[in-house]
Structure formats: C-alpha cells, structure tokens
Amino acid sequence: MKIGELANRSGLTPSRIRFYERIGLLKAVDRKANGYRSYPAEAVTILGLIALAQGAGFSLDEIRALLPADLEHWEHDALAGALTRKVADIETLQARLARSKAHLLHVIDEIEARPDDIDCATNARRVLTRLLGEDAEMPVASLRAKQF
Template sequence: MRIGELAKISGLAPSRIRFYESSGLIKSVERKANGYRDYAPDTKWVLEVITAAQAAGFSLEEIRQLMPMNASGWQHDELLSGLKQKVEEIAVLQQRLAHNKAQLLLVIKGIEDKPESMACAENAQMLINRLREEGIGKAPGKRAVR
C-alpha cells in the first residue's frame, strides 16, 4: 500500500510515517519504478503498536529496543521486562506528582489563610520558612529531620 493510503487508515501524517521508517521503527520499503513506497499490510499494525507505546510513555528509543520488525519476532522476556520497567517508572512519577501536588496545596492553603492584616510579602516569607522547616521542596523520602 502507498504512503497516502497508509496515512489515511492509520491516522498519521505521511511525514510521521517517513520519520518512523528513517528511524528504523518500521521496515524500509523499496520504491517502485514510479518512486512510490509500497508498504506491507502489517505496517498499519506496527504503526498502531508504536503510537500506543508512545501514548503509554515509551520513548522512541525504548520502542525500537523492544519492538521487533515483524509480528513473529517478539522477544517475550525482553518485552515483559521492558513493560515492567515502564510500570515502575510510572509509579515513581506518580509519587513525585503526588508530592508536588501536596506542596502546591500547602502553598495554596497558606495563601488562602493569610491574615487580613498581614502583607503578602510577609505571608510569602512565612510560607517559605514553614516549607523549609517541614522539609518541603526536597524529593520524597528526604524530608528534614526534626
């Protein structure tokens, strides 16, 4: 199938398909005498795997390492290991995001609870000091010891 048809059925721009081809994520195809690329029918499936993996947080390099060039070349153990590693990375990211959210909520509360008589700059300094005392601003698990 030609690149225009592949782009239409995959929902990807022809430039992205060419990029994946030049990056080695999909098989390079021979050009016909008229200069058109002729992609195998399973290329649509490969593109779907690539876009799903990207949506799940895999980099193109990670995808390149884990994905075979055809459906029969999967390396079960490597694939499973790579998927588990990505789940671990997501868990660490979730922990970091939860920590960041908690920090922001503390700051919001401190701003909302500012006494009427206190100047914003004074409240900001008080918040900064409070956050330092509580060890906020450091990576999770590295809070200051009281």
C-alpha cells in the same frame, strides 16, 4: 499501499510515517522503480503499536529495541521485562507527582491562611519562612534542587 492510504488508515501524517521509516521503526517498506514507497498491510498495525507505546511513555529508542523485524517473532521475555520496567517507572512518577501535589496543596493552604492584617508580600515571606525554615535564606538554585 501508498503512503497517502497508510496515512489515512493510521491517522498519522505522511511526514511522521517517513520519519518512522528513516529512524528504523517502520522497516517493511518496498520502493518502486519510480521511487514511490509501497507499504504492506501490517504497517498499519506497526504504526498503531508505535503510537500506543509512545502514549504509554516509551521512547522511540525503547520502541525500536522492542519491535521485532516482523510481527511473528516477538521476544517474549524482553517485551514482558520492558513492560514491567515501564510500570515501575510510572509508579515512581506517580509517587513523585503525589508528593508534589501534596506539597502544592500545603502551599495553597498556607497562602490562603493569610491573616487579614498583612499584605501579600508579607504573607509570602511568612509562607516561605514556614515552608523553608532555616533554608529561607538559601539561594534560589539550591531551593530548586531541594526535594519536597
């Protein structure tokens, strides 16, 4: 099939398909004498796998390492290991995001607990002092590195 049909069937743009070909993710491409690309039917499946893997957080390099030369020769152990590692990465990210969310909710609570008799600037100093304690005088660059 030609690139236009593959683009329609895969939902990807021709430029994206050519990019995947150029970086070696889409390999089963035949060139006609006129220079037109001809793609096998399995190209739709490969492009779907690439999109699915990217959606799950795999980098293009990780996908390249996992995709077999053809869909008949998967490396079971490598695939299962990569999927297991990605699940662990996601769990680590979820834990970090949960900590960040809890921290932000705490900051919101502190801001919302502003006494009626102080202005926003004074409240900001009050909140920062409570959150950072003795670190309140710490330079901003150091605060960015601090894990909350």
